[in-house]
Amino acid sequence: MDWLTTVDHKKIAILYLIAGGFFFGIGGIEALLIRVQLWKPMNTFVTAQQFNELITMHGTTMIFLGVMPIIFAIMNAVIPLQIGARDVAFPFLNSLGFWTFLFGGLLLNLSWFMGGAPDGGWTAYAPLSSTTYSTTHGVDFYTIGLQIAGLGTLIGGINFLATIITMRAPGMSFMRMPMFTWTTFVTSAMILFAFPAITVGLVLLSFDRILGANFFNVAGGGNPVLWQHIFWIFGHPEVYILILPAFGIISEVVSTFSRKRLFGYSSMVFATILIAFLGFMVWAHHMFTTGMGPVANALFAIATMLIAVPTGIKIFNWLFTMWGGQITFNTANLFAIGFIPTFVMGGVTGVMLGSAPADYQFHDTYFVVAHFHYVIVGGLVLGLFSGLHYWWPKMFGRVLNETLGKIEFWTFIIGFHLTFFLQHFLGLVGMQRRVFTYLPNQGFDLMNMLSTVGAFLMGVGVILFLVNVVITARKPVGVENDPWGDGRTLEWAIPSPPPEYNFKQLPLVRGIDAYWKEKMAGNKEMTPAEPVGSIHMPSPTIIPFVMSVGLFIAGLGFMFTTDDFGNSFLNFLFNNYIVVIIGLGITFGSMIVHSLYDDAGWHIEPEEIDGKGAEA
């Protein structure tokens, strides 16, 4: 019950981690099933229809329900601590964002048990996603589930923006913010401008499917290319929404474990903003073969390649940070160092794909699959593992086992390269993506088999991480503030795990890497910026949970409005929008209740502060 009503950002972080980890597991199992199907030619492990459902759900689950929430978990756990704040700007919305994500994700995955999962690919291109070609309710689960989950992401983005703008500790100017805070800030801005586009796209697609609208139906005057534009004007920035937080994590980890200040801090900030800006300018490079014409193709090709410049700045800055540093090769840093060459490889194939004429050759082959897995798994997932190992002691008060961590790293990265390095060549020799099987003796057989072996090796790596988590959980809580000894930013100045109120007194920030600066000046802790006083805390509330349940019910009701259940009562309920109205009634009713009863919160008085110890 405590967990259903919490508005504490540290607990919400743990909720995001558990839920995101759960969906990451589901997405991983889907990936392994795909690889089992492809391990030999003419395999009949799954049918073509099941294969379509698997690839659609693997992509959708991993991007929206797996890695995004784990990013949000780390942001929630770390950002308020890094900027020296007691909480986020809107604790209520923080909780709402989590619950809408969870119920959206559950709705999407319910499709497996309710007549078929979405099968139009994770991009849901019209007309493949129209009722003509996708006859189950799968795509309805996709549009409505993602809609509800996307709402949560948007709320989270706005919350982090407001938090970082208004709640930084005294003395922390924008150019003194830690790099992870910067990337979170820029990522949140990208979420704000990218997600409303997919919101509209999903509305249009569900109207086409459920209300018989004609947006993408050519017979009624609609235009399927419109879907591609709307999808990618969101979808391309989404790629950077995923990778920028990983850049931030790598910047923190590399600099901490090199015992050096991040090289070129201000150029890193500038590069981050530039990447975000360019990320919005290049969406149509996903559509070179759609038939936009040579001028559009050339412009989008050039804009795409420009992104290599700020990304290159980042790569070199990480290398220069390590240059001459006292490097500690622990698990967190191994993942960070492993990230750098892996991501460079993904970037290089990105430039190759960004060349429009070459893209005609690579289009819809495994070369593309290899490229984006190098970026998303080799970039983001390695970044997330690095961040989790790095901040685990701060979140849970226990350090993850190092030996196991190193085995985990080597298993995962060897498995990863075995799986996806080969897929570049599979693509170059002509294997198409999205097909459920292939003929023998075309040069695909051995590489596919090895690729499957690699995928299972990655699975072993992830399981080892889980084993590590379980083993660590048995150890007692009790690491000091700064278990690495080299912590540079504010989160390491307070106990692990932090008390409910984070900072007893807000710290005074006197430079970049505020905590390191104090340590070098011989101080044991941060100089406080305020006297000890009573601390205002927000009250826990069940309303966000209830609101999300309402949306879940409304979404389910909406997609079955035109169905015949063969039962007059059910038909009456669904076909007259009664279920939708009940669901929305719950949601709006909760909003009204929330607005009528002002939450005054509660206070932790100075004499109680030391008693309120660590939790979670």
Place this chain on the structure above:
Amino acid sequence: MTTLHAEQATNKLPHEPEKATLEGRNKILGFWLFLAGEAVLFGTLFATFLTLRNQVADGPSASELFSLPITAVATLILLVSSLTSVFSIQAMHRGNVKSLLTWLTVTVLLGLGFLGLEIYEFYEYVTHYGYGMTTSAFSSSFYTLVGFHGAHVIFGICWISLLIGQVARKGLTVVTAPKIYVSAMYWHFVDVVWVFVFTVVYLLGKVVG
């Protein structure tokens, strides 16, 4: 909370009560950010409409459907409602609760007037022209864009009505003031979007064709 309210009611409120607390300032900032997202949302809907506005299939086209006098009146009503919501904020800054409530009520009534005209318009299209969601790509994008705006108007009316009740009960405090300010921001935003709707949908459809 009640004691806090009582305290504030007796004390004189600051000149800009909506910005007196960190919560209030956060709310206003957060709402600006939300409106930025809403701008993208409507931008995408406008782009969709502009792409599909001549795709009428077998259905009626814009110039056959629209009647400018009705939409011009609707525009006028909505723009005036923005003015009255400015008056309500000025009343709030003067600390005049009665005037605040009056102007909020006028704003809601004007909103209802606009909504009535829109419902009449949609009803006419459906019954007289057989012009529904499924008629053509033009009709789908028309009802989605204008309907989204209409849904925003309905939401605004409900929201401001609720606030009228709250202010009447609890008075003007540093808790209620940011809510009123934010709802006024929302209302202006909805009005600005309508100016674009009027231009892009109605004028472009009727005058340019």
